[in-house]
Amino acid sequence: MSFHLILFLAFGAVCVGGAVNLLAQRHPINSALSLIAVMAALAGEYLLLGAEFVAAVQVIVYAGAVMVLFVFVIMLLNAGEEEETKGSHVAFLLGVPGVLTGSVLTAWVMVRHSGTEAVAIGALPGHPTDIAQLLFHDFLLPFEVTSVLILIAIMGAVVLASKPEATARKVD
Amino acid sequence: MVPLSYYLVLSGFLFACGVIGFLIKRNIITIFMSIELMLNGVNLSFVAFAAHWHALAGQVFVFFVMVVAAAEAAVGLAIIIAVYRTRETLNVDQVNLLKL
Amino acid sequence: MNPMLNLWLIPILPLAGAAINGFLGKKSSRAAVTIVALFFSGAALAWALWVAMRFSSLALPYHEYLVHWIRSGNFSVDFAFYLDQLSLVMLLVVTGVGFLIHIYSVGYIWEDPSYYRFFSYLNLFMFFMLTLVLASNYLMMFIGWEGVGLASYLLIGFWFTKDSAASAGKKAFIVNRIGDFGFLIALFLLIKHFGSLNFDQVFQSITPLGAETAGAGLLTTIGILLMVGAAGKSAQIPLYVWLPDAMEGPTPVSALIHAATMVTAGVYMVSRSHVIFERAPIALTVVAIIGTLTAFFAATIGIAQTDIKKVLAYSTISQLGYMFMACGVGAFSAGIFHLMTHAFFKGLLFLAAGSVIHAVGGEQDMRKMGGLRSYIPWTFLTMGIATLAISGIPPLAGFWSKDEILWKAYQVSWLYWLIGLITAFITSFYMFRLLFMTFFGDYRGARVDEHGHGSHGHDEHGHGEPHESPMVMLAPLMILALLSLVGGLVGIGNGFEHFLAPVFGTSEVAEAAGRGTELLLMGVSVVVALLGWLLAYWLYCVRPELPQKIGDSLDGLYEAVVHKYYIDELYAAIFVRPLINGSTRILWQGVDRKIIDAAVNDAGDGARHVSDEVRHMQSGNIRSYAGWIAAGSAVVIAFMIWMGVR
Numbered sequence: 001m002s003f004h005l006i007l008f009l010a011f012g013a014v015c016v017g018g019a020v021n022l023l024a025q026r027h028p029i030n031s032a033l034s035l036i037a038v039m040a041a042l043a044g045e046y047l048l049l050g051a052e053f054v055a056a057v058q059v060i061v062y063a064g065a066v067m068v069l070f071v072f073v074i075m076l077l078n079a080g081e082e083e084e085t086k087g088s089h090v091a092f093l094l095g096v097p098g099v100l101t102g103s104v105l106t107a108w109v110m111v112r113h114s115g116t117e118a119v120a121i122g123a124l125p126g127h128p129t130d131i132a133q134l135l136f137h138d139f140l141l142p143f144e145v146t147s148v149l150i151l152i153a154i155m156g157a158v159v160l161a162s163k164p165e166a167t168a169r170k171v172d
Numbered sequence: 173m174v175p176l177s178y179y180l181v182l183s184g185f186l187f188a189c190g191v192i193g194f195l196i197k198r199n200i201i202t203i204f205m206s207i208e209l210m211l212n213g214v215n216l217s218f219v220a221f222a223a224h225w226h227a228l229a230g231q232v233f234v235f236f237v238m239v240v241a242a243a244e245a246a247v248g249l250a251i252i253i254a255v256y257r258t259r260e261t262l263n264v265d266q267v268n269l270l271k272l
Numbered sequence: 273m274n275p276m277l278n279l280w281l282i283p284i285l286p287l288a289g290a291a292i293n294g295f296l297g298k299k300s301s302r303a304a305v306t307i308v309a310l311f312f313s314g315a316a317l318a319w320a321l322w323v324a325m326r327f328s329s330l331a332l333p334y335h336e337y338l339v340h341w342i343r344s345g346n347f348s349v350d351f352a353f354y355l356d357q358l359s360l361v362m363l364l365v366v367t368g369v370g371f372l373i374h375i376y377s378v379g380y381i382w383e384d385p386s387y388y389r390f391f392s393y394l395n396l397f398m399f400f401m402l403t404l405v406l407a408s409n410y411l412m413m414f415i416g417w418e419g420v421g422l423a424s425y426l427l428i429g430f431w432f433t434k435d436s437a438a439s440a441g442k443k444a445f446i447v448n449r450i451g452d453f454g455f456l457i458a459l460f461l462l463i464k465h466f467g468s469l470n471f472d473q474v475f476q477s478i479t480p481l482g483a484e485t486a487g488a489g490l491l492t493t494i495g496i497l498l499m500v501g502a503a504g505k506s507a508q509i510p511l512y513v514w515l516p517d518a519m520e521g522p523t524p525v526s527a528l529i530h531a532a533t534m535v536t537a538g539v540y541m542v543s544r545s546h547v548i549f550e551r552a553p554i555a556l557t558v559v560a561i562i563g564t565l566t567a568f569f570a571a572t573i574g575i576a577q578t579d580i581k582k583v584l585a586y587s588t589i590s591q592l593g594y595m596f597m598a599c600g601v602g603a604f605s606a607g608i609f610h611l612m613t614h615a616f617f618k619g620l621l622f623l624a625a626g627s628v629i630h631a632v633g634g635e636q637d638m639r640k641m642g643g644l645r646s647y648i649p650w651t652f653l654t655m656g657i658a659t660l661a662i663s664g665i666p667p668l669a670g671f672w673s674k675d676e677i678l679w680k681a682y683q684v685s686w687l688y689w690l691i692g693l694i695t696a697f698i699t700s701f702y703m704f705r706l707l708f709m710t711f712f713g714d715y716r717g718a719r720v721d722e723h724g725h726g727s728h729g730h731d732e733h734g735h736g737e738p739h740e741s742p743m744v745m746l747a748p749l750m751i752l753a754l755l756s757l758v759g760g761l762v763g764i765g766n767g768f769e770h771f772l773a774p775v776f777g778t779s780e781v782a783e784a785a786g787r788g789t790e791l792l793l794m795g796v797s798v799v800v801a802l803l804g805w806l807l808a809y810w811l812y813c814v815r816p817e818l819p820q821k822i823g824d825s826l827d828g829l830y831e832a833v834v835h836k837y838y839i840d841e842l843y844a845a846i847f848v849r850p851l852i853n854g855s856t857r858i859l860w861q862g863v864d865r866k867i868i869d870a871a872v873n874d875a876g877d878g879a880r881h882v883s884d885e886v887r888h889m890q891s892g893n894i895r896s897y898a899g900w901i902a903a904g905s906a907v908v909i910a911f912m913i914w915m916g917v918r
Contacts, residue, residue: 008174012182019189019209028201035205038186042212045179049223054215054234061238062212066245070205073249077256079201095195095899102906103188109913110180134232146239153243160250164257194898203894264894271892 007048014041028079032070039063053128179220186213200252200262204245211241277323279336279353279406282363285316286398293395297388306378309391313374313398317367323355324364332356332774333472335408342411349469354408358775361608362405362540365615369532370398372748376623377524379745380630390430390522397423401533405540410459410469413541417455417505420534421448427529428521440517447514451504455541458497465490475547483551495548495555498541499562506538506592508566513840515589519581523626526581531588531622532615539595539611543604546776550602560600560684564691567593569837571698575705576823576833579636580625583706587662588618590699594677597688603680605772609763610673616759617661617670620752624655627745628710631738638709645711647738650746652711654753659707661756663700664801669760675797676763679790689793693800700804708812 018038022031039062046055135143186209193206215234222230252262259267289312297305334355342349355363374394381390400423404416422445429441462469466477484492502508507515507530518530529535542549542559549556567590574586591614598607629636631648645652661670674696682689715738740746762768811819823830832838889900 002173004174019186023193028199031202031205042216046219049219051219051231054219054231066242069245074201079262094903096192098903098906099188099191102909103184105909105913107181107184111177130228131231134228139232142236146236150243153246157246157250161253191902195895268892271890
């Protein structure tokens, strides 16, 4: 029982618990908070793998910005507890068993074939300089494209979420 | 030493939870959060493989996934707000006009 | 090496005339249509005469290859023409009599609004008939065969707005088709066993074969099947029923197609295939029996008919029976001789009958005629000549040819001769009956007023009294009368037989009985013909009330004869009605409606139902969409894993 394994299991338990809690909660704000917990635990996992930069970005961007956005929207829309409406039969009867079988099969395959090669703690050489090299040399085009993508997303979000009279006046 | 397969199983579990959340939840925002959960599971998988094979490109891909997830969350929430304004509801079962 | 005679022009010229008149005739004047029609058929005649003039310098048989048609493995058939003595005789008969009838039709059909259509069809018929006669292989002959059937249908149903005419056209075509079925099977057998349909190749392959005396073999089968086809086309038992109905058509049509040319196609075909028949004695016997029976049978029906054209129709059937009797006893050249003379006098009879009908304003019932010889003397004269010819009075044409047939028949079996003799008696009787009823006695018809009435009132100018036909109609009558007078003289001293000898071989039937018997038999047949004349004279001129009394006393038999022995009704009951019923109930309502329509409709309904069910998938609910996606992806993952594991 190496220290690595204990830490992995601890963070893993938090992930699993948060994920299950997200499903179990009825109020969206509770689900949002569970998700934040999951993301934090995942950041821990990343650290265990040696990807410090990714862990930092995870906390800053994901847990810090995206989830905050979610919480703000829940507040804005005054989302309440979920109502019990008649759902879709297909989702329950076909979808859940389907996804369960799919994931079980995949997991089984992965376990069988990936063997017991271990990943050492901190295995990744996650030096930011190297990452920067990759990002700005080999992956320059995707990098620039994603910045354009964000720009488009900003514009789209602003237009979509603005009040209708506001956009109408702008058009006139 | 943690075997690679453990990371992959955890990643798969997170992904499965995300899909199940998508299927059984009725609030659109919760569904969105399940999507984020899925993406996170996938990110874990990427980083695990990158560590296993000592390939830095896996990490770079994680950045891009996060960027896309952020952009998608922004636009998606804007759409939810727009739909809420007209339909007054956050329940996906009641936004079903596109049917035959 | 033969010079190029361009035989292909002979059929193509009338075809061009048919096309021009058919497409442009409706807007053209009658004069233009006439000029086109007469020019092209006349040109065909002129070319045929030119070919005839060069005939003696040709190396026979003459082949002319036009264009290749079918090449399939070893089997090849081309558009090619063939000329020998037999086809020359047929060619001259068809073009000559055809042209005369074209001239006659100008006068007869002048009043009809569909003037151009008549000549278009008539030229079309000439094209097909000439193709049939000049063909160098069975398949081209079959084209002509079918084509003349088509032209016959079109022309019989010329006045198609009349139900009876349209039905008669259909009946002719359908009964013909039944015969054609036999012809086709014979062609298939020829292809299968001899690998070719060209006359030269087929006959060369067959010539070394021996006669099938032991029993029915391949050649017998082919022969009988060919005879089935000929029976359909040439109106023999049992497929003769269409010819009397075909009298619905205009009289020139009856003259050309149903007396002189089309119906003789069967005789031509049997004669052309003589190589086959000579080696199949059973088939020959079948031909002879059918011919003899038909000759007698039709003659008996002709006695009791009152429509002038129907009498001539049954007379045609009877005379065709003579021709087949001749072929059946192996005297093919005698059959062709009779074909030629028959074309002259029967064509003349029909044209003259048309003149009579024209004169009395459309009436065709002989009981309403009579005493016409003072009104229409020229018609009477020519018709009288034709009647003498058909009855076999020397020295007119019919005597020579009919006697030749009887003589050859006697050499094979006295029974054929006896039946032929009795038939000759009956023929003479009913022909003179026709003559006396029409031209002698008192005029029993209605005065022709503004509109001629009569059951077939196509001719509608009234002049108050029966009037002679215009010269355009009389001239062909006179030419044909001349031919009936002298046309038989080529038979003296076996001249005709020698002319056709290169085709048929000399002395097909051994001169078993000698010269004296031949003269004796000639005398007997002349006596018999005169007896028929006398009997008709007595019954219809001297004691005209007698026929009615005889008819009444023979009551049942007389009724049967008048109703043509109820053969048409028999066919209707056995063949026509079951076919129509079966077609309606089984094929239309059963198969077409319940199976085919249902299949198509059900396919459409099924598609609609399926999509009705499937559309519920599009519920607008994104969770169900996600459910489907998850399930589908699970299937795909499982499949991929399974493929990977294998």
